[in-house]
Amino acid sequence: MDHSLQQIELSSALSAMLVDSMGDENSILRAMLVSTDQDNLVGRQPKKSRGRLKFLIENRHGSPFEHATLTFSVHCPIFVSREWMRHRVQSFNEQSGRYVEYEPKFYWPEYRPLVQEGKPGKYQFVEGSRYQWGYAHLAFHASCQTAWDHYQEMLNQGIAKEVARMVLPVTTYTSFYATANLRNWLHFLSLRTTDDRASVPSYPLWEINQLAAQVEGALVDEFPLVMGLWNENGRVPV
Numbered sequence: 001m002d003h004s005l006q007q008i009e010l011s012s013a014l015s016a017m018l019v020d021s022m023g024d025e026n027s028i029l030r031a032m033l034v035s036t037d038q039d040n041l042v043g044r045q046p047k048k049s050r051g052r053l054k055f056l057i058e059n060r061h062g063s064p065f066e067h068a069t070l071t072f073s074v075h076c077p078i079f080v081s082r083e084w085m086r087h088r089v090q091s092f093n094e095q096s097g098r099y100v101e102y103e104p105k106f107y108w109p110e111y112r113p114l115v116q117e118g119k120p121g122k123y124q125f126v127e128g129s130r131y132q133w134g135y136a137h138l139a140f141h142a143s144c145q146t147a148w149d150h151y152q153e154m155l156n157q158g159i160a161k162e163v164a165r166m167v168l169p170v171t172t173y174t175s176f177y178a179t180a181n182l183r184n185w186l187h188f189l190s191l192r193t194t195d196d197r198a199s200v201p202s203y204p205l206w207e208i209n210q211l212a213a214q215v216e217g218a219l220v221d222e223f224p225l226v227m228g229l230w231n232e233n234g235r236v237p238v
Contacts, residue, residue, distance in 0.1 A: 014080070015211075016218075018072055024222070025053065057226070065182045070180070070222065077174070084208060089184045091177075106140070113125035186238055
């Protein structure tokens with residue numbers, strides 16, 4: 001197969017889309033009330049739902065939240081996926097560079113602050129100068145194009161995809177599915193989002209913060225009572 005040389009695309013797209021879910025807030029309440037043989041009351045006492053969920057969150061009784069699960073389809077650069085997959089309580093399946101050819105699409109940080117100031121553990125990011133932005137764009141484009149050219153040429157030479165991919169940078173886009181129960185998604189958000197309502201601040205990688213915000217938006221749609229109460233309680237893991 002002839003792999004004609006292609007021009008690469010630099011992109012800043014980051015996507016986390018809900019594709020499947022199981023359970024709702026009643027699932028959490030049933031799991032809570034079965035311990036006192038009252039799970040048959042769920043749905044018959046809607047006015048008590050908020051108080052019960054509040055009790056669980058405030059007292060960090062987390063196991064009932066494990067009876068609802070959500071699956072997200074994530075599209076991001078490899079360096080972000082490796083940060084995400086440190087959450088070992090999630091289940092993952094990822095696009096394989098051994099079996100499929102990558103697309104000539106690479107991430108570059110078009111919207112994030114570029115320069116780190118301060119010491120490790122106590123630093124902030126600032127925008128950066130026009131020169132720094134210009135040089136970064138040039139460097140990203142040149143290095144990714146060179147890597148892509150070598151990747152295609154190795155494929156032309158009959159070198160296996162699993163070997164040729166080794167020259168590609170961590171800005172190469174990948175896709176994966178991530179599944180976890182609601183308790184673990186709340187823990188994920190507590191670590192991967194920056195939010196003024198958090199009683200314990202977190203300082204996540206900028207890119208994963210953007211993806212986590214998309215996850216949170218889906219959770220708000222699916223579990224509005226839980227998410228409202230979780231925020232009121234300082235976004236503390238349950």
